Amino acid sequence: MKTNDVILQTTTKVVFFIIFLFSIHIFFAGHYSPGGGFVGGLLTTGAIVLLLLAFDLKTVQKALPFNFTIMTGIGLLLALGTASGSIFFDVPFFTHAFSHFNLPLFGETSLHTAMIFDAGVYLVVVGAAITMIQTIGGDT
């Protein structure tokens, strides 16, 4: 039976960006309000799952040509690099540092190395969850 879900596909084209922007917001707001890398990663996974529901596996793999297994590895490298980078500055393992910088567009911003660790968590969560869903969802 040939079905034509044009409503679902058109809704997905709008809603995907709303969910993705919200996940980016939750990821960056994690330091001062609820959220963080894990919830942001799961929400990005939700957005990609919505794409997978509205379109098929091949179209999504063509639209997002990432190797999600390698993305998991990059995330682990980021987290481990942040943790082990501190021992080069003569401080214990996992010591974080932060400072205030004057960025050109944002004004005075406090940048923290915990953000890089959070980005690692984000990449690991997105990579692992999408790998699971694609592996289970695609029937050979």
Added chain:
Amino acid sequence: MITFIWICLVLVILSMMGLLYRVFCGPSIPDRLIALDAIGVMIISATALLSILFATRFFIEVILLIAIISFIGTVSFSKFIEKGEIIERDRTSK
């Protein structure tokens, strides 16, 4: 004002009870699915009322999160009911 919020919360929970009856005793699968979707809306309203009661802003993101998760869940369930598979491999070849 606080009593008004409490009354609203009780009404929301009562309507959630009615929807739970439809989930348990629904004659068909789509009935249960629509009842679950409406329960998601009820949870959103209860979260908003609770955030007023607790006088906190931190539940606002939870509301949006529940809405997104409920939408994705309903879409995937209805696609399973309609087509029998949730994620297709290649849509054009069929």
